[in-house]
Structure formats: C-alpha cells, structure tokens
Amino acid sequence: MFNRDPLSQGSAKDLTTAARIRDAAIELFGEQGFQVGVRAIAAAAGVSPGLVNHHFGSKDGLRAACDERVLELTRDKEASAITEPSIAKGMLATLAEIEEFGPLVAYMVRSLQAGGPLAESLFEHMVTDAVVYIQAGVDAGAIKPSRDPVARARYLMMLNLGATLLYVQMHQRGGEKLDFRKLVRDLTDELTPPALEFYTQGLITDPTILDTLNKEK
Template sequence: MFSKQPVPQGPAADLTTTARIRDTAIEVFGEYGFQVGVRKIAAAAGVSPGLVNHHFGSKDGLRAACDERVLQLIRNEKIKAITASSVSSGMLNALAEIEVYAPMVAYMVRSLQAGGPMAESLVDHMAADAEGYLEQGVAAGVIKPSRDPAARARYLTMLNVGATLLFMQIRQNPGEPIDFRTAIRELTEELTPPALEFYTQGLLTDPTILDTFTKEK
C-alpha cells in the first residue's frame, strides 16, 4: 500500500535504515493519521518495532524526524522554483510534477488535523522557512520586498496551508480514504490560476488603504 508514490528524494538521497523508516512513516502517517502505532510503521518499513524505537526513541521522536524531513523537502522545492533562471519555468516544472508531493501534503494535513503543540510547531517552522525563501526571491529580483517579511511569510503560509486543509476536508467522503495524488492535482488546477493573478497583479486599485492602516497602528 505504501509504494504508490515515494517521498521525493534529493540527489544525495539517504537510503539508510533510519531514512527508510522515516520516509515510510511519512506515508503511513499521511494515510492513516497519527493514531497509527509503531508496529504498523515498522511492518511497512520491513523492520521490527524495536528498531524503530532504537533509531527514534519514541513515536514522538519519529514524528519530529518526519516533520524535519517534510520541511526540508518543501524548503528545497520552493527555493528551487523561486531561484530558477526563469521563475515561470521553475514553477511550471513543479506544477507538472505536483503528484510527487502527495505524501508530504497528506502528512501535513494529518498533522494539522491532529492539532496540538507539534502541529503548531510545524506551522511555525513552515512560516520561518517561507520567510527565508521569499527573501531569496527578493534578492533574486523575482519577488517584491515587504514592509514586514515575517508577517507576509506567515500570512502566505496560513493562507496556503488553510486552503489545502479546507480543500481536502470538503472532499473527504465519510469512511473513505482520501486519494491525495488526485486531490492535490485538482487543488492545483483549481486554485493556481486565481492565485497567480492575485500574486502578479494584486487586488486593490487604491494603495493608500495600506498606508492609512499602517499609520493608524
């Protein structure tokens, strides 16, 4: 069940036992949620439950490693798209291969649905990463500077993550698993055109509202 789509790997992919358990856990958590036990993850990875605990200490330790891996992959892909020689071609290449991100999206959705400190930490780290790669885009001349880079990054993170979570939630049929590969393609095709219009053309014709609001604060 867990070979439908591997978690994306970098050019120097780590194929150690630790990495295999972690990547398998991302897929298992994404498919079943965080109520799943270590035994199920171990079986999917072809190892013993004791070996999982040996490498990660506990289920929470494994989840923390999964968070770190998902954040790393998101960060790498965002930076690659934003700093490509042609930002449009970088984004189009990412969109063409969007299904490969299904395990990461599934994991992120399950984490946010679970809530709690680890979900909050994941969002905080995503926002901090977003600030970093947006600033790289500013330095590359493909993104406009911001009056408050941290606030902009957090807003965009909340906007994109919230839209993804809502999209998946309203397409969830009771008692049936979500086909994240299909869902992420449908989400991308539905929201990318208006999102690109919003990001490239803006929304308001009168910019003075921002100046007024900022001064009043």
C-alpha cells in the same frame, strides 16, 4: 515509500534503516493519521518494532524526524522554484510534478488537523522557512520586497494551508481513503490561475489603504 517522488534520494534499498522507517512513517501518518502504531510502521519499513524505538526513541521522536524531512523537502523545492533564472519556468516545473507532493501534503494535513504543540511547531517552522526562501526570491528579483517579511510569510502559509485543509474537508467522504496525489493535482488546477492573477496583478486599486492602516497603528 515515495516510489514516485523524485525528491527521495536513491532507491528504497539505498536508504539507511532510519530513513526507511521515517519515510514509511510519513506515508502511513499521512494515510491513517497519528494513531497508526509502531508495529504498522515497522512492517511497512521491513524492520522490527524494536528498531523504530532504537533509532527514534519514541513515537514523538519519530514524528519529529518526519517533520524535519517534510520541511526539508518542501523548503528545497520551494527555494529552487523561486530562485530559478525564470520564476515562471521554476513554477511550471513544480506544477508539472505536483502529484508527487501528495504524501507530503497528506502528512502536513494530518499534523495540522491533530493540532497541539507538534502541529504548532511544524507550522512555525514552515513560516520560518518561507521567510528564507521568499527572501531568496526577493534577492533574485523575482518577488517584490515586503514591509514586513515575517508577517507576509505567515499570511501566505495560513492562506495556502488553510485552503488545503478546507479542500480536504470538503472532499472527505466518511471513512473513504483520499487519494492525495489526485487531490493535490485537482486543488492546484483549480486555484493556480486565480492565485497567479492575485499575486501578479494585485486586487485593490487604491494603494493608500495600506499606508492609512499603518499610520493608524
């Protein structure tokens, strides 16, 4: 799994059994949703169904491990891009290989579409991670400080994930399987230029609006 993903550590044969199962589950959950069965995941990982339960206890336990891995990969990549000596260089490097995030984006989309406590937990962890790596960018002098770092991180996560969910919904055609690697590239190419203009140049010319709003609270 993730055969094109440079974020994966080592080749498939180098991974532990638990890691192979987890990576297979991330890919299958992303492709088919969380209705996919344990037997299908075991077959994709090349193990017996009993080993899935042995390592993770239940399907929810496996999903929690998948969440943790997706968060780890996303957090590490975002942090390395933001804290590069040149944030432009870090972002361009990430954009150059954006297709390789396809399986991770697919997993996050399926999780958020499914809703419920596990989706809410994944989102809240993403916000918590964003607070940390955005602050690292602030400390590195690449990002402006915020009056409310947590609120800013939550807004950015809702903005980015909401845009991704909408884009997926608009490009879904019945039961046709989406190519998330291509979708992530197309979405990035379309939204990156206006997003960078928005983030680097701002939008509203009157800076007193925020001060007025804060005084009225």
